Amino acid sequence: MISRKIVLPGDLVSTNPKTAGPGTYVEGGKVYARVLGLLDKTDLGVRIIPLKGRYIPSLGDTVIGIVKEVTANGWIVDINSPYIAFLPIPENPAMKPNRKPNDVLDIGDAIIAKVMNIDPKMKVTLTMKDKLCRPIRVGRIVAINPTRVPRVIGKKGSMIKLLKSELDIQIIVGQNGLIWLNGDRRKVSIAEEAIYIIEQEAHTEGLTDRITEFIKKRKVELGLAEPEEVGKTETEQAEVPEEFKENEEKKVEEAEESVTETENAGEKSESKAKECQLEERR
Amino acid sequence: MEEIKLIVDGKRLDGRDFEELRPIKIEAGVLKRADGSCYLEMGKNKVVAAVYGPREVHPKHLEDPSMAIVRYRYNMAPFSVEDRKRPGPDRRSIEISKVSREALEPVIMKELFPRSAIDIFVEVLQADAGSRTACLNAASVALVDAGIPMKGMVASVAVAKVDGVLVLDPMKEEDNYGEADIPFAFLIRNGKIESITLLQMDGRVTAEELRRALELAKKGAMQIYQLQREAIMRKYIKEKEVVE
Structure with missing residues (x-):
């Protein structure tokens, strides 16, 4: 470059x-x-x-938002932009006729959604009718400067592929600078650190190589990749994401079926959701 | 009045030439929470500027559906002057906020962000004449640092008439005992002065003197513009060096 x-x-x-x-x-x-x-x-x-600037929504963007308000016909979502977004009830597939909007999504819940429409007055409408879209109940949200998002994704997704393959975690990047990470806690922490480095050094060259090095170094430091154990941990980890996905889906279902029920998984996801918010504020 | 000599042997009280600026120090991006910020010293003036936005407008009724609104707050710290300044906005700071806002509004591309607000806060930590010009210079750097789209940059400087001579960038004594004080602000694009965005005058000068004052201010503003550029460049080049 x-x-x-x-x-x-x-x-x-x-x-x-x-x-x-x-x-x-x-x-x-x-x-x-x-x-x-x-x-x-x-x-x-x-x-x-x-190099700097706020996120301005544009059509079709994937964004991560926090529900700010529940109304009779939808949710008002903060998408880390000068403009607040609205998610109408018909655009959330989790919504069934016999359920109240605040049982499906409550204030403080994080969601992954897509920008469906923007009118000339900059009223933003979201949709969750996409397989990428979901409420976030597990994992961690990292906030970065929205102008640095292209670097986190990399050329044709090279950077994000690197993070995913090196660390075996789920990553969804919102165009608004919020990034959802899910997987092994320690690996998520490494990814978080790596993302902050990318944010800091977005306008410099040779970034991908430095990040590769950094991840390898951190993995060794955290005992995730001792030279002998490399093969072992990787085979183990290969199975983890699927389990996580399953767990997550289960949790989501559980949460949907009985919100008041506080099972272990539910508690965990709740505490994690709080963690998310804290992360996000930072 | 004539007891105080402000010009001795062709030099000013602080040893400057008539067309010489006070030493200027600019640092961009000093505040973590603001979208853009700047710390600026212009002689004994010390000011901090913070820019937030574009962001949601509160209260809602101020919202403009066709463009962003710009809000500028000039505020002096109680300890910024010798006698304690009563905290809070007063007649003077409200006026300065207004004229400074109007100096920046034509530069900011407001129409790109309908229904949003761009907030600029400037705090004077230490004042020593020409604090509004120092604040505008700091605000301009902070706006660029915040990544707000603009037509160019604003550089501001004052010219005073002291003992019958026009001097650039007056300090406190010259401002207090001089005959006139004229702050200017210019829109600078691609290293050229495009237009005047602020011009005030306190005192009296002839039309000819005003013309000369303008030329003098232009020279000063260009020097300030270079320093502003360097300050922003420094921030990003420093980041580059840390990596290498």
Whole structure:
């Protein structure tokens, strides 16, 4: 990767208005940068990769949100953006005619959803009619700067694949900078640390290699990958995710069937959900 | 009045030339919780700026369905001046907040964020004349640091008339005993001054002097603009070096 130049708002980036891409504006036939970011100039056009900024929802994005309010016809969801989102009852498949909205999702619950519609007044509507979408009852949510999300995903998902294969955990990245991690606690912790490193060093080069090294180092430090045990732990771990998935589904079902019932699993997921919120606030 | 000599042997009281700025120190991204922040020293002025947003508007009725609203709060700490300043907004700080907000509004691309608010808070920790210009410079850096889309950057500087001479960036004595004080703010794009976004005047100067004051301020603003750029660049290049 070539080192890119840092540009500030108002810097002249091109004299051809036809090349103007995201992060630029045209005035008097000239193209200027409008945000702080890295200049990406190719034959196709000029764009600025922002270094900072809030998440602005766009159609079809996967987002992770926290339910802020339950209303008669849906849920109001905080998606870590200047705009709050609304999840209508018909858009949540978990909703059955004989159930109340606050039995399905209550205040403080985290969900994975997709942006279904945005009207010109920036009223955002979410949907959960997708196999990726689910309420989050287990795992951990990590919050990062939304502009760094593309780096966490990597080129064609290279970074996320690396994390998943090295650590054997479930990861879902919300475009709004919230990332859900699920799996072995220690491995999730390593992933969390790795994600923070990616966030910090997003605009530098050779990041994937450094992250690979970092994960290997941390795995050894935490005793997850002693040279002799490598094969053993990996075979063990290979089975874990499926179990986790099953557990999770069970938990979800349990929670749906009897919310008041506090089974061990339910308690665990509750405490984890709290943990999630704490993480998120941080 | 003439007992206090503000210009001695062609130099100012603090040894500066007429067209010389006070030493400036700018640091971007000093606050963790703010989206963008900046600490700035301009001579003895010490100010901190924090930018939040775009974010939800509270109270809701201030919301504008077509663009973001910009809120600017200039506030002086009680310990920022020699006599204790009564805390809270007063006539002066409300006025400065208003003019400073209006200086930044044309630069910020508000139409990109309908129904949201961009909040700018600037605290004066120590004041020594020209604190509104210092605050605007800090706010401009903080806005860039917050990643808010803007047409360019704002650089601000004052010119004073002291003992019949126009001087750049007056300090406290020159402000208090001088004949006029004229703060300017400019929109700077691609290293060129595009327009004036703030111009106030306290005291009296001739039309010709005002013209010369403008030229003087432009020179000063360009120097400040360079320092602002460097401050932002430094933050990101430093991060780069830590990695290597």
